[in-house]
Amino acid sequence: MDIDSETWWFALVFGGAPLLIWVMLKWSNEIRYIGPLKLRYGGYIKLPPGNMGLPYFGEMLIFLWYFKILRRPDDFILSKRQRYGEGVGLYRTCLFGTPSIISCSPASNKFFLQQDDSFPISWPSVELLGESSVAAVASGKAHTRLRSYVSNAINSPDALKRIVLVVQPRISSSLQLWADKGTLNGYKEIKKVTFANIGKMFANFEPGPVLDLLDGYFVGILGGVRAQRTNVPGTAYHHALKCRKSATDIFRKELESRRVQRKSEIEERNDLMDGLINMKDEQGKQLGDEEVLDNIVSLVIAGYESTTVASMWALYYLAKFPDVLQKLRDENNAVTQNKKGDFITAKDISELKYTNKVVEETIRLANIAPFIFRLAKEDTEYQGYKIPKDWGIIIWLRHLHTDPRNYNDPMSFNPDRWNGSAKPGTFQVFGGGARICAGNMLARVQIAIFLHHLAIGYKWELINPGTKISYLPHPKPDDELQIKFGRI
Ligand code: HEM
Ligand SMILES: *[C@@H]1O[C@H](CO)[C@@H](O)[C@H](O)[C@H]1NC(C)=O
Secondary structure (H helix, E strand, O other), rough: HHHHHHHHHHHHHHHHHHHHHHHHHHHHHHHHHHHHHHOOOOOOOOOOOOOOEEOOOHHHHHHHHHHHHHHOOHHHHHHHHHHHHOOOOOEEEEEEEEEEEEOOOOOHHHHHOOOOOOOOOOOOHEEEEEEEOOOOOOOOHHHHHHHHHHHHHHHHHHHHEEEEEEHHHHHHHHHHHHHHHHHEEEHHHHHHHHHHHHHHHHHHOOHHHHHHHHHHHHHHHHHHHHOOOOOOOHHHHHHHHHEEEHHHHHHHHHHHHHOOOHHHHHHHHHHHHHHHHHHOOOOOOOOOOHHHHHHHHHHHHHHHHHHHHHHHHHHHHHHOOOOOOOOOOOOHHHHHHHOOOOOOHHHHHHHOOOOOOOHHHHHHHHHHOOOEEEEOOOOEEEOOEEEEEOEEEEEHHHHHOOOOOOOOOOOOOOHOOOOOOOOOOOOOOOHHHHOOOOOOOHHHHHHHHHHHHHHEEEEEEOOOOOOOOEEOOOOOOOOOEEEEEEEE
16 A cells, blocks of 8 residues: 555545535535425525524424523524524524424514414324314314304403303412412412313313313323324323323213203303303304314313413512512502402403503513424415425514513513503414414413412412523423412
């Protein structure tokens, strides 16, 4: 072997090979996902700026780095903004195994959310939600029809008037129990009372073995919502589908027993199940059994963890901001002074101006749904950028709520900022467009009731005020909100 070829090999192994690997790692996803598009568009395609990341992982590791390791979730988007500029609020990426466009400006979010036909919802899976649930049914007439049933039953002023009275006994008695306990896991306790209220509101279930069983099933279902969609025994997704079936069976048994009961009994219950059974649309059409069941199950999926986490953050922020709690106490004590009984009405709640600002600020800052998912059904274009068919769209809601251009000093908890309203398009905690959260008023009212009963009777403090925050799957303090709790 002569010296020249030895040098050549040496150079190749120690210089060329790593370079080649680096080039492959850096460019393989670009070539894999964008190459075919270039062919389709005759050599050139203008995509939003960004990076398709590593083979297999895409940008998942960077995403987890910001969300899990650094615990600075907003820096994920900020780093893109620094690197690629503000642009039109779109970045290309590959996340959750799918080449995707991230959308994070009010205008671009609106573009996607207002076109539910071209960008249908792609998560959670239809299998888990149920084919005929409002959250899964494709947009258009069928969706509008189901939405009107569901909103009438849980989100309309009439429904809320009733629900406000239905949920209060459980909230007020839970708080008394908490005070007897003294120290508790805030997340777990709130979860318990939230589910007890869901059982009561949705199917008139009282606490007991059936409700506990049902709770276990929904924990399984929620585990599958975030899992990879591989339906083989042993996976979280498989378990979730099984739980879904068992949960549906419990509601089905209840539904069947109601079908044979007399009308007089039905009128007394007045829960979601009765609402969905009895409601008629303009043509007098009613929902079928499977539609009723799919919607009840999917409403638990949509409302259980979200309401729990929102209430938990209210408790957290108030422990951290005593001046806010004091104002809350003043306003709520004033209401109870003119009352005989313990419970407030929907009308009272609408008059609790400061309390409602605290609710709004809690759900803004908590960012319970950090992003939502769509799928591009066809090639489209936004401001000169191509949005390729079959790519995912990740609408990065939380960026709106933590951007100082939208909210002055965005990371501070300041209910007074709601003296005015948010700038148009900058408050999307409940999503937007045709699929805006169908339980948004219900969620608000439940948090307001919780705040009311806390404010008039209790004091509490965080046991670990410095505890770190986890941001996935939902924002939550690592200690699940350990608190000391007592009567005033
Ligand atoms: C603070 C608590 C809550 C938050 C932050 C929240 C957030 C959201 C968001 C962001 C969406 C849009 C999803 C998308 O477009 O991909 C949504 C949809 C939905 N939410 Fe909520 N939600 C909350 C509470 C509730 C409650 C209590 C219920 C009902 C019991 C509910 C029922 C629904 C339903 C049915 C949809 C689907 C609507 C449709 O597709 O037409 N949510 N929610
Ligand atoms: C908001 O309104 C309240 C009550 O009217 C007032 O006390 C507070 O100073 C206002 N705050 C801001 C920031 O405007």
